[in-house]
Amino acid sequence: MILVTASTIGRYLFSNPIPNVVTIVEMYLMPLLIFGAASLVQRNNDHIVVDALHRRFQTRTKSLISVISLAIGISIFGLISILSIQEGAILTIEGSQTSGQLSLPIGPSWLIVGFGLLVLCARMFEQLITNLLDLIAEYDSSTTELFSRWV
Template structure:
């Protein structure tokens, strides 16, 4: 079970790095476009579809699993923190179970949609330049599939009582500082 957790952590970290690289490339691309537009009167062709349909999709969907491993998704704990530990654990287990089901369905549906976009060769047109956008539709199921696996792993840890359970953000920060 620990080996599986380590593999999921490594893949999630790699996806997060790819998401961070996409953000850096997006900033460079936009800067180059602005300089090209206002200094040389020549904007980079296809900037809007590349930024909105490549960089942003990568930066949004690939890091999802890493955020889940760090328990970094938004949660409202005003009432739950007053419940007994056993009830809190049950709610966390239920959230993992529901998340696993919902994101598995989302992955499946996104994969079907990506296949459809591939079949028709989806593209975007900007300033006379054609930018193929169908490949970005595969980023969504790739990111949500890993998130589904992380949620399922968390659920398995709850059921088995495995000590290598999901790490909290504090645990990750402590490991990074050590």
Template sequence: MDFIDRWLGRAVNLTSVVGSIAVGLMMVHITADVIGKFIFFSPVPATITLVSNYYMVVVAFLPLALAERRNAHISVEVLTERFPAALQRHINGWTYLLSAVVFGLLTYRSFTDALDKQDTGSFIMEQSTKVLIWPGHYLLPIGAGLMVLVLVYKFVCYLTGRHISGAPGYIAE
């Protein structure tokens, strides 16, 4: 289990680093586009397409598993906070499985969509520039798939009663 925890930790950290790099590149790209547009009267071609089909997808979906690993997703516990701690732990544990199923379906559906986009050679024309967008469709199943792995791992830890160190609140005790 320690090997799986380390492997998931490295994968989650890698995707968060990629997400951070994407934020920086997006800022540079948009800044260059604005400077080019208003100072040199020549915007950077395909900025809107690249930002909306690549940068934003990386920033939104790749770090999902990081938030889950750190228990940083938004949760509202109006009712369950009044339950005994043991019941809360069981509710949280089975929620991992339910969430893994939902994200598993999202992974499957987004992967088949990415394959369809690849088969058709999906692209967008912007400012007479052809931009292939089908590769960006693979980012969602990567992020959602990693989320599934983290959730399944957390569910197995719940079933075995294992507490995961290194991440605050990783498994509720």
């Protein structure tokens, strides 16, 4: 933000912007900001939820939906993470760089995406285990109640 603001001020007040700000922001700062914060967003449950439907479900149904969605998310983001890390490693080994006035290595931005998603998957796995344990505990308590009614 400071870099873009400084470049804008330089462009309009001094007719001399900071060169290659857009490239630096899109190659390094945006992936770091977005994929670095994904795990934090997941931890705080600050992601988008269809609240009108979510409020109407019972706790057991919410936990079951959460387990299913977390399993799907881990599968998809895990695959993207692995592929991003592989691509980042290949690009780093090859020494691929951006074209233009400023040659920046491309590999690290892919690695940022991959490792950010890997941390997100770890957070989602932790939540998956927690929700599974909650489901099991709820199932055990409901079967105990049901069994005690019959005895």
